[in-house]
Amino acid sequence: MNDRFEISLLLDYYMELLTEKQQDIMNMYYNDDFSLAEIAEINNTSRQAIHDLIKRCDKTLISYEEKLKLLEKSNIRKTKKNEIVEKLTNEYMLSKELVDDIDEMLEEIINS
Amino acid sequence: MNDRFEISLLLDYYMELLTEKQQDIMNMYYNDDFSLAEIAEINNTSRQAIHDLIKRCDKTLISYEEKLKLLEKSNIRKTKKNEIVEKLTNEYMLSKELVDDIDEMLEEIINS
Numbered sequence: 001m002n003d004r005f006e007i008s009l010l011l012d013y014y015m016e017l018l019t020e021k022q023q024d025i026m027n028m029y030y031n032d033d034f035s036l037a038e039i040a041e042i043n044n045t046s047r048q049a050i051h052d053l054i055k056r057c058d059k060t061l062i063s064y065e066e067k068l069k070l071l072e073k074s075n076i077r078k079t080k081k082n083e084i085v086e087k088l089t090n091e092y093m094l095s096k097e098l099v100d101d102i103d104e105m106l107e108e109i110i111n112s
Numbered sequence: 113m114n115d116r117f118e119i120s121l122l123l124d125y126y127m128e129l130l131t132e133k134q135q136d137i138m139n140m141y142y143n144d145d146f147s148l149a150e151i152a153e154i155n156n157t158s159r160q161a162i163h164d165l166i167k168r169c170d171k172t173l174i175s176y177e178e179k180l181k182l183l184e185k186s187n188i189r190k191t192k193k194n195e196i197v198e199k200l201t202n203e204y205m206l207s208k209e210l211v212d213d214i215d216e217m218l219e220e221i222i223n224s
Contacts, residue, residue, distance in 0.1 A: 068129070
């Protein structure tokens with residue numbers, strides 16, 4: 001399996017591009033922490049079949065990220081936001097209150 | 113065909129999810145303004161085949177937008193950016209120079 005944390009982040013961005021069944025199983029494995037054996041039992045199939053499905057979905061998610069780079073772009077936005085906040089504080093010398101307000105508004109932008 | 117302008121916007125977001133051949137033909141049609149007949153001749157196929165491929169790709173792009181909403185989210189970010197700029201000008205009474213600087217930094221965020 002690939003890095004659990006990275007895959008669970010990619011799931012946030014590309015979940016909707018998986019089939020409903022794939023979404024269910026990926027959610028059980030990465031978000032609800034079910035074991036392969038548990039997921040296999042719930043889905044009335046083998047541990048190996050679930051393992052293969054998850055591996056295939058991992059690859060699909062990684063391939064979407066290689067093409068659309070949504071996670072990478074989101075990280076760039078966060079970095080830029082922090083740079084702006086720092087600049088407003090240290091270079092433009094705005095009050096902490098005002099910077100906090102702007103920070104909150106920027107947070108809304110990068111989360112939308 | 114669907115709305116040309118909307119499809120050309122969606123192409124900006126989802127182009128990478130099309131095959132190379134689809135990308136070429138969609139580019140010729142939506143960005144380089146070739147006619148169906150011209151694209152058919154270049155690709156050594158029928159006008160009808162090109163028409164069908166474009167219609168299929170239109171549907172694919174619309175379906176990606178329904179799932180990922182990247183265009184919608186980008187528009188939300190632009191609106192939020194304009195709201196921030198207006199608020200900094202009219203509510204926080206920052207100088208035009210400072211607001212312009214912040215505006216420029218925000219532009220970088222929403223374009224990344």
